[in-house]
Amino acid sequence: MSQHTPQCAAPLALMAQGDPMSNDAPGAATREPITDFEQAQASEPFQRLKRRHRSFVFPLGIAFLVWYFAYVLLADYAHEFMSTPVIGNVNVGLILGLGQFVTTFAITTWYVSYSNRRLDPLADEIRGDLAAGAHSDGGAR
Amino acid sequence: MTFAAAAAESTNVGDPLLNIGIFGGFVAITLVVVLRASRNNKTAADYYAAGRSFTGPQNGTAIAGDYLSAASFLGICGAIAVNGYDGFLYSIGFLVAWLVALLFVAELMRNTGKFTMADVLSFRLKQRPVRLAAATTTLAVCFFYLLAQMAGAGGLVSLLLGIDDRIGQSVVVAVVGALMIIYVLIGGMKGTTWVQIIKAALLIAGAFIMTVWVLAIYGFNLSSLLGAAADKGGEAVLSPGLQYGLTGLSRLDFVSLALALVLGTAGLPHVLMRFYTVPTAREARRSVVWAIWLIGIFYLFTLVLGYGAGALIGKDTILAAPGGVNSAAPLLAFELGGPLLLGLISAVAFATILAVVAGLTITAATSFAHDVYASVVKKGKAGPGTEVRVARITVVVIGLLAIAGGIGVQGQNVAFLVALAFAVAASANLPTILYSLYWKRFSTRGALWSMYGGLGSAVLLIAFSPVVSGAETSMVQGVDFHWFPLTNPGIVSIPLGFLLGWLGTVTSRTLENPQIAAEMEVRSLTGYGAEEATKH
Numbered sequence: 270m271s272q273h274t275p276q277c278a279a280p281l282a283l284m285a286q287g288d289p290m291s292n293d294a295p296g297a298a299t300r301e302p303i304t305d306f307e308q309a310q311a312s313e314p315f316q317r318l319k320r321r322h323r324s325f326v327f328p329l330g331i332a333f334l335v336w337y338f339a340y341v342l343l344a345d346y347a348h349e350f351m352s353t354p355v356i357g358n359v360n361v362g363l364i365l366g367l368g369q370f371v372t373t374f375a376i377t378t379w380y381v382s383y384s385n386r387r388l389d390p391l392a393d394e395i396r397g398d399l400a401a402g403a404h405s406d407g408g409a410r
Numbered sequence: 411m412t413f414a415a416a417a418a419e420s421t422n423v424g425d426p427l428l429n430i431g432i433f434g435g436f437v438a439i440t441l442v443v444v445l446r447a448s449r450n451n452k453t454a455a456d457y458y459a460a461g462r463s464f465t466g467p468q469n470g471t472a473i474a475g476d477y478l479s480a481a482s483f484l485g486i487c488g489a490i491a492v493n494g495y496d497g498f499l500y501s502i503g504f505l506v507a508w509l510v511a512l513l514f515v516a517e518l519m520r521n522t523g524k525f526t527m528a529d530v531l532s533f534r535l536k537q538r539p540v541r542l543a544a545a546t547t548t549l550a551v552c553f554f555y556l557l558a559q560m561a562g563a564g565g566l567v568s569l570l571l572g573i574d575d576r577i578g579q580s581v582v583v584a585v586v587g588a589l590m591i592i593y594v595l596i597g598g599m600k601g602t603t604w605v606q607i608i609k610a611a612l613l614i615a616g617a618f619i620m621t622v623w624v625l626a627i628y629g630f631n632l633s634s635l636l637g638a639a640a641d642k643g644g645e646a647v648l649s650p651g652l653q654y655g656l657t658g659l660s661r662l663d664f665v666s667l668a669l670a671l672v673l674g675t676a677g678l679p680h681v682l683m684r685f686y687t688v689p690t691a692r693e694a695r696r697s698v699v700w701a702i703w704l705i706g707i708f709y710l711f712t713l714v715l716g717y718g719a720g721a722l723i724g725k726d727t728i729l730a731a732p733g734g735v736n737s738a739a740p741l742l743a744f745e746l747g748g749p750l751l752l753g754l755i756s757a758v759a760f761a762t763i764l765a766v767v768a769g770l771t772i773t774a775a776t777s778f779a780h781d782v783y784a785s786v787v788k789k790g791k792a793g794p795g796t797e798v799r800v801a802r803i804t805v806v807v808i809g810l811l812a813i814a815g816g817i818g819v820q821g822q823n824v825a826f827l828v829a830l831a832f833a834v835a836a837s838a839n840l841p842t843i844l845y846s847l848y849w850k851r852f853s854t855r856g857a858l859w860s861m862y863g864g865l866g867s868a869v870l871l872i873a874f875s876p877v878v879s880g881a882e883t884s885m886v887q888g889v890d891f892h893w894f895p896l897t898n899p900g901i902v903s904i905p906l907g908f909l910l911g912w913l914g915t916v917t918s919r920t921l922e923n924p925q926i927a928a929e930m931e932v933r934s935l936t937g938y939g940a941e942e943a944t945k946h
Contacts, residue, residue, distance in 0.1 A: 304929075304938075306925060306926075306928040306929035306931075306932050306933075307924065307925055307928040309928070309932045310928040310931055310932050315932060315935070315936070318935055318936070319931070319935060322935060323848075326513040326514060329513060330509070330510070330513050330514060333506065333509050334672070337502075337503075337506045337668075337672060338668070340502070341499070341503075341664070341665060341668045342665070344495070344499055344650040345650070345654060345655070345661045345664050345665060346661060348649055348650055348651045348655060351495075351649055351650050352648065352649035352650075356633065357631075357633030357634075357636075357637070358633045358634075358636035358637045358640060358648060359632065359633055359636065360648055360649065362495055362648075362649055362650055363495070363498075363636075363648070366495075366498055366499070366502055369502045369505070369506055370502070370505065370706055370709075370710065373505055373506055373508070373509060373702065373706060374702070374703070374706060376509055376513075377508075377509070377512060377698075377699055377702050377703075380512060380513060381695065381699055384695065389692065392935060392936045392937060395932075395936045395938070396936045396937055396938045399932075399936065399938045399939075400938070
């Protein structure tokens with residue numbers, strides 16, 4: 270059996286070009302020019318991408334955790350309320366529990382559509398720029 | 411003792427030979443698939459990450475197969491059948507947890523890592539200490555989880571095959587372990603993934619058939635099903651509180667468990683490693699979406715199955731059967747479809763254990779070979795081929811340890827190990843993952859304090875909790891050295907893990923390389939320079 274020794278996913282900035290130690294995935298990033306990532310990070314498109322990502326996932330993440338723990342605390346400490354019948358034998362507890370399923374599916378769908386519309390096109394654009402050497406210092410070190 | 415005689419004595423249901431036959435069929439089919447899948451296992455990326463060649467839907471199904479352990483199938487069905495609503499609470503925690511993985515972790519991990527969790531955590535921090543710490547927590551989580559699964563295999567045997575004696579159970583544990591070694595050794599990640607896909611499909615299909623069947627009995631009216639369950643098991647099964655509502659302490663214990671469940675999933679190393687088997691971050695996202703739908707739908711099935719078992723079988727019969735709570739789903743299968751459906755469900759339950767232990771084993775072996783051997787011991791200078799060879803040896807060693815452990819803990823109450831694995835994942839892994847992906851200043855010291863502190867506190871609190879000593883159900887009987895009142899350490903160890911990560915960072919004087927931090931952030935969000943699929 271022959272394969273190249275895999276390394277950790279070593280940061281590109283520390284890696285000499287064409288270094289044989291990192292090529293178990295042919296065509297991987299090592300052949301690309303050395304990139305100034307601090308410059309890329311400070312660039313307007315990247316800052317916009319970061320803002321879009323964080324302004325979506327952080328509030329949504331906090332919201333679903335609050336909703337989940339509100340539900341857990343109700344189930345744990347408000348038995349009377351949770352056993353209030355609603356329709357037939359279906360009570361508030363079951364409806365709130367099934368509500369957790371509904372919100373989980375809804376958040377999943379919402380995030381996917383947001384990523385497709387707002388994150389992926391921008392990420393593709395930045396990646397294309399990086400590959401084209403937009404923040405490159407010209408290659409060899 | 412013949413199988414038939416043992417069955418007559420213990421279960422009185424089903425035909426063990428039929429159960430074994432159907433399981434044998436599963437093993438034969440998966441072995442063929444594993445052998446076929448192993449043809450292209452050449453590089454480390456092939457062996458550890460299946461050449462990153464799976465699609466999102468395939469990987470999502472495999473994640474569901476990895477995640478839906480016997481504990482979540484048999485355990486949750488049984489918990490709902492016996493304790494009603496409180497069993498349902500479990501499954502909600504297991505599902506909602508996936509949103510943490512979807513929103514915060516999956517894509518960014520895929521973009522920055524290569525094979526293991528440690529790849530991401532050590533990216534911009536000091537390689538060796540961070541990698542060693544991450545490998546330690548990875549191995550700890552895998553070990554706890556693996557031991558619980560192997561112990562579960564022994565318990566399942568008495569239930570499904572009617573083998574009650576210690577030697578018979580040990581033989582079955584050894585067979586399960588040996589099969590797992592073969593799958594992982596030959597098939598690597600690709601073979602393991604296919605086993606998980608096949609198992610997930612069988613499990614979800616089996617649960618679907620039973621769910622429709624149960625609903626049909628009650629005229630597809632959820633309210634009448636609930637009514638029947640309440641008639642048989644008492645009104646209380648429809649409301650929370652039967653299991654956790656007894657005392658103030660048990661309520662607090664549930665909050666602690668809920669924390670570990672919802673925050674633990676995104677830190678489980680065998681789940682994280684699955685994100686590397688797809689070619690891009692977008693496919694990693696699709697994987698999680700598929701996993702969420704499959705897992706969510708499956709847990710909705712278990713709600714019907716649990717109440718169905720409560721209504722059709724009854725709590726007392728379930729608790730009296732060998733395997734206790736875990737027998738609810740198999741007994742329901744027998745009630746509905748006779749020996750054939752029981753055989754199918756039994757085989758699925760075994761397949762479940764096999765698929766989950768295979769996933770855990772390849773994760774642990776990868777972490778040992780890639781993080782500990784190649785990066786820490788050999789300092790990144792391991793010769794060609796040696797790393798995968800070390801991984802394969804590790805698979806055998808872990809398999810043997812799992813067999814020994816599974817036989818050793820037979821008859822012991824080790825159900826707490828799964829909860830402990832989640833607690834360690836949430837206290838030691840998740841804080842470091844989130845900090846290193848989202849907090850620019852995060853430092854090596856913060857990572858080490860958080861990982862060792864989270865792991866240490868979770869294990870220490872469990873060791874001095876009622877699950878180990880001082881209660882009727884404790885693992886160690888006769889002595890009482892417990893001082894921590896809860897059976898779930900999460901409520902203390904998770905905040906502690908986050909706190910230590912912060913404290914270690916703000917107190918460290920050395921600044922990490924800002925250039926690499928910038929690189930990590932750019933790569934994590936854009937996918938630039940991410941590992942690509944191997945081409946054959």
